Amino acid sequence: MTGGSALASKTGTTATMSTPRSRTEPETGRPLLDVRGVTMQYKTQAHLVTATYRVSFSVLQGDRFVVVGPSGCGKSTLLKAVGGYLAPIEGEIRLKGERIARPGPDRMMVFQEFDQLLPWKTVVENVAFPLNMTGKLRAKAADERAMHYLEKVRLTDFAQSYPHTLSGGMKQRVAIARGMAMEPDILLMDEPFAALDALTRSHMQDELLALWDETRFTVLFVTHSIPEAIKLGNRILLLSPHPGQVKAEINSVPRGQENSNEAAALGREIHDMLFADQIKKVPDASGE
Amino acid sequence: MLQANNRPNIYCETLGPDQFGIVEKPLTLAEQIYNKVWLRKTFILVVLALAWEIYGRWLDNPLLVPPFSAAVQALITDVANGTIPKRALSSIEVLLVGFAIGTALAGLLTVLAISSKIGTDFLETMTAMFNPLPAIALLPLALIWFGLGAGSLIFVLVHSVMWAVSLNMLAGFRSVSTTARMVGRNYNLKGLRFVARILVPAAFPSILAGLKIGWAFAWRTLIAAELVFGVSSGQGGLGWYIFESKNQLEIPDVFAGLLTIILIGLAVENVVFRLIEARTVQRWGMQT
Numbered sequence: 032m033t034g035g036s037a038l039a040s041k042t043g044t045t046a047t048m049s050t051p052r053s054r055t056e057p058e059t060g061r062p063l064l065d066v067r068g069v070t071m072q073y074k075t076q077a078h079l080v081t082a083t084y085r086v087s088f089s090v091l092q093g094d095r096f097v098v099v100g101p102s103g104c105g106k107s108t109l110l111k112a113v114g115g116y117l118a119p120i121e122g123e124i125r126l127k128g129e130r131i132a133r134p135g136p137d138r139m140m141v142f143q144e145f146d147q148l149l150p151w152k153t154v155v156e157n158v159a160f161p162l163n164m165t166g167k168l169r170a171k172a173a174d175e176r177a178m179h180y181l182e183k184v185r186l187t188d189f190a191q192s193y194p195h196t197l198s199g200g201m202k203q204r205v206a207i208a209r210g211m212a213m214e215p216d217i218l219l220m221d222e223p224f225a226a227l228d229a230l231t232r233s234h235m236q237d238e239l240l241a242l243w244d245e246t247r248f249t250v251l252f253v254t255h256s257i258p259e260a261i262k263l264g265n266r267i268l269l270l271s272p273h274p275g276q277v278k279a280e281i282n283s284v285p286r287g288q289e290n291s292n293e294a295a296a297l298g299r300e301i302h303d304m305l306f307a308d309q310i311k312k313v314p315d316a317s318g319e
Numbered sequence: 320m321l322q323a324n325n326r327p328n329i330y331c332e333t334l335g336p337d338q339f340g341i342v343e344k345p346l347t348l349a350e351q352i353y354n355k356v357w358l359r360k361t362f363i364l365v366v367l368a369l370a371w372e373i374y375g376r377w378l379d380n381p382l383l384v385p386p387f388s389a390a391v392q393a394l395i396t397d398v399a400n401g402t403i404p405k406r407a408l409s410s411i412e413v414l415l416v417g418f419a420i421g422t423a424l425a426g427l428l429t430v431l432a433i434s435s436k437i438g439t440d441f442l443e444t445m446t447a448m449f450n451p452l453p454a455i456a457l458l459p460l461a462l463i464w465f466g467l468g469a470g471s472l473i474f475v476l477v478h479s480v481m482w483a484v485s486l487n488m489l490a491g492f493r494s495v496s497t498t499a500r501m502v503g504r505n506y507n508l509k510g511l512r513f514v515a516r517i518l519v520p521a522a523f524p525s526i527l528a529g530l531k532i533g534w535a536f537a538w539r540t541l542i543a544a545e546l547v548f549g550v551s552s553g554q555g556g557l558g559w560y561i562f563e564s565k566n567q568l569e570i571p572d573v574f575a576g577l578l579t580i581i582l583i584g585l586a587v588e589n590v591v592f593r594l595i596e597a598r599t600v601q602r603w604g605m606q607t
Contacts, residue, residue, distance in 0.1 A: 116501060134504040144498040150603040151520040161506040164516065195604025 061128065062089030063249055064113065064217055068122035071108045071275075082108040083275035085122065088268050090217065090251055095243060097252045097264030097283075101305060105275030106253045110221050113251060114140050126216060136165045139210035143222040145202045148194040148209075155181060155190040158209045167213065180208040183242060200231040207239070211248060218250040224259070236262055240286070257301050262289040269304055278304050382570055390574035397572065403560070403579055410541060410556030411583070413469050417476025418537050422530065424477065425485035430514055432485075433492050442489060446482045454479035454540040455547060472544055479540040480533040487529025491522030524600045531592055535584075542580060 066089065071082040082105030090096040098106045111117045113124055115134040124131045126138065134140075139161070141147070148157050158177035162168040168176055181187050184204040194202055203223050210218050224232040236259065243250070254260055260267050261283050269278040281301075284294045345351075352358060368387050375386030385393075397403040428445075431438035454475040461471035495518055503517035519526065545558025555563075557576055564572035600606040 114501075114505070116504070134501070134507070136505065136507055138505075140501065140505050142498050142501070144496070146496050147498045147502050149499065149502070149517070149520070150605055151523070151599070164506045164508060164512075193603055 063092045063094075063127060064090040064251065065125045065128075066109075066113070066122070067124070069109065069112060069119040069124060070121035071105055071112055071117060072120050073108065073117070081274040083270070086270070086275060086277050087122075088277065088280055090249060090266075093247050093249055095250050095252065095263055095265045096268065097254060097260040097266070098268045098270060099254055099257060099260040099301065099305075100270035100275060100278075101272050102255060103275075104270040104272040106255075106270055107221055109270075109275065110140075110219055110251065110253045113217075114138055114219050136161060136167070136213055137216045138219055139213045139215040141203070141206045141210050141218065141220045141223045143225050145194075145199055145226065147206050148202055150194055153191050153193055154186060154197070154205050157194065157205060158212050161209065161213055165213070176212050177208075180212040181205075183211070183245070184208045184238065198231075199227055200235055203227065203235060204238070207242070211242070211246065214248075216249065218248055220250060220252045222254055225254070225256075232259075239263065257298050257305075258289070260301070261294050261297055267301070269301060271305065382568065385571045385574060389571045390578060393569070393571035394575035394578050397575055403557075403575065406555060406557050406560040406576075407579055407583065410545070410558070413472050413556065414476065414537055414541050416469075417473045417541070418480055418534060420473065421477040421480025421533060421537070422484055425481045425488060425529075425533075428481070428485045429488040429492060430511075432489055433514075433518070439489075442485060446486050449478065450482040450486065452478075454536075455543050458544055458547070472541065475540055475544055476537050479536040483536055484526075484529040484533040487525050487532065488522065491525025491529070492518050494525065495521040523603075524605050527592070527595065527600060531588070534587060534592075538580070538584060 067087050068085045069087070070084050073080055073082060086105075086109060088096075098109065100106050108117060112119055113126075113131065115131050115138065118132075131138075148154075149160065152160055155174060155177050158181060159168075159173040162173035162176060163170070167173075178187065178190060181190055184207060186201060186204055186208065189197060189201065194205065197205070206223065207218075207220075210220075224235050227235060240263065242248075252260075252263055254263075264283045265286075266280065267283050268280050270276065271278045281297075284291060284297055288294055346354070371384075372387040375381075375384050375389070378384050381389060394403065428438075428442050432442040433439070457478055458471065458475050461474040465471040465474055499517060499521050503513050508516055541556065542558040542561075545556045546562050557580055561573050561576035564570075564576060596606065
């Protein structure tokens with residue numbers, strides 16, 4: 032693989048923004064997830080809608096990469112494309128150099144909807160089920176792994192409960208445990224905290240960061256909340272709406288400073304970029 | 320007078336749990352009894368039986384309506400001498416075979432229907448054509464094709480079960496949420512494994528409703544078939560028993576036969592299906 036060539040073609044915007052970042056594990060220079068010039072379209076009854084236009088970014092090992100943008104910027108569509116549920120009509124998405132063609136357990140999804148847990152399985156069965164189904168671990172080993180990750184999200188007491196008896200926040204914690212138990216290459220999170228109340232959401236964000244400190248998993252996180260993006264992400268991708276185009280790719284404030292003046296300034300900056308009355312045209316990433 | 324901006328802050332002490340009169344107290348015995356479903360249902364049955372008994376005695380014409388006690392006596396006599404159990408068993412045997420084949424075919428048709436558009440069209444057209452067609456109307460043909468005996472009965476049973484069950488199964492499969500489907504695909508589940516592991520459990524409330532309807536249809540069809548073409552089943556089932564008793568003007572026996580059908584229906588509904596519901600959809604919180 033010629034790893035350097037992919038990184039060389041950067042959009043004008045990202046090039047000015049990107050600064051050298053210190054990595055715990057620099058993966059031989061090649062990004063873990065490489066999204067190159069991805070255009071996504073989908074059809075409604077009457078229209079062909081372009082959701083994103085030539086979006087490029089790359090996620091490195093151990094990144095907490097957050098995609099933020101107003102509704103209609105195609106960020107969920109983009110995440111579904113990384114998940115393998117939708118195919119881009121232009122450009123390509125590579126995970127560890129492999130082109131993504133279909134959904135797979137190397138990219139575990141955590142959805143916004145609470146019904147992502149299978150209601151006919153208990154909490155521990157829900158976490159162990161994908162391990163069993165993909166043949167990653169069998170029976171007892173799968174249960175042990177499931178219990179290990181349930182302990183991480185502090186739900187051991189509810190292991191034998193059925194999902195409908197849990198609160199919304201607990202359901203999302205099970206979904207996160209399920210995603211992490213598979214130890215995927217990348218965890219894809221589609222606004223997982225959007226349906227939670229503000230107190231629970233803030234609590235869940237802290238928990239997710241604590242989990243990241245423990246295991247340093249790679250996560251691609253989609254949200255429409257700027258404060259959430261600043262708090263959770265180490266790298267933030269800004270998408271403009273209709274269709275989604277890369278507005279900027281920036282570093283977030285250091286961990287634990289999400290209430291600082293610096294964070295507030297960054298929040299204002301992101302807000303101005305996303306909601307500026309005149310949306311400046313981002314130069315095409317293609318450069319044909 | 321207080322101004323809006325100089326209202327004082329108010330802080331209150333809350334009472335401890337021992338300070339309240341009633342936090343939780345058991346319901347009265349009468350309320351507890353009334354809350355028992357089986358008690359309420361038994362009460363309704365007793366009232367109905369009493370009304371029958373009184374009307375029967377007042378009419379005083381056992382050839383038209385024998386009192387409840389006479390019917391029960393006939394039932395006890397014929398159960399004791401083994402007539403009714405033998406007849407019921409022969410009916411149930413045919414019924415179960417027909418029901419099983421019908422359900423299996425319905426499952427096959429529905430899986431075909433969800434895996435291709437032409438399959439859907441096929442199932443929809445077939446159900447539109449055959450669901451309104453009374454199974455009994457096919458019995459003369461069945462008698463020509465399969466001769467006297469269980470074969471033709473099973474044929475009409477399959478016909479009466481299949482369409483109702485497949486309609487419900489298809490509706491159930493279609494109502495499975497997109498999130499649940501995406502979760503299944505995330506685990507690399509495909510084809511029959513996807514159907515068995517995700518679609519069937521997720522659509523189980525509808526499937527169960529379909530099975531119940533199918534069971535009721537099967538019973539009706541079988542008894543009617545035995546009544547109309549009584550001799551068609553070699554050893555003779557409950558329908559044939561009713562038919563025979565009527566010919567011999569043993570009216571209490573006719574009622575005993577009807578009672579048996581009712582009792583079996585009640586048992587299947589309240590024991591078998593109830594048990595399945597309690598073990599599945601209710602435990603999973605998919606039905607309240």
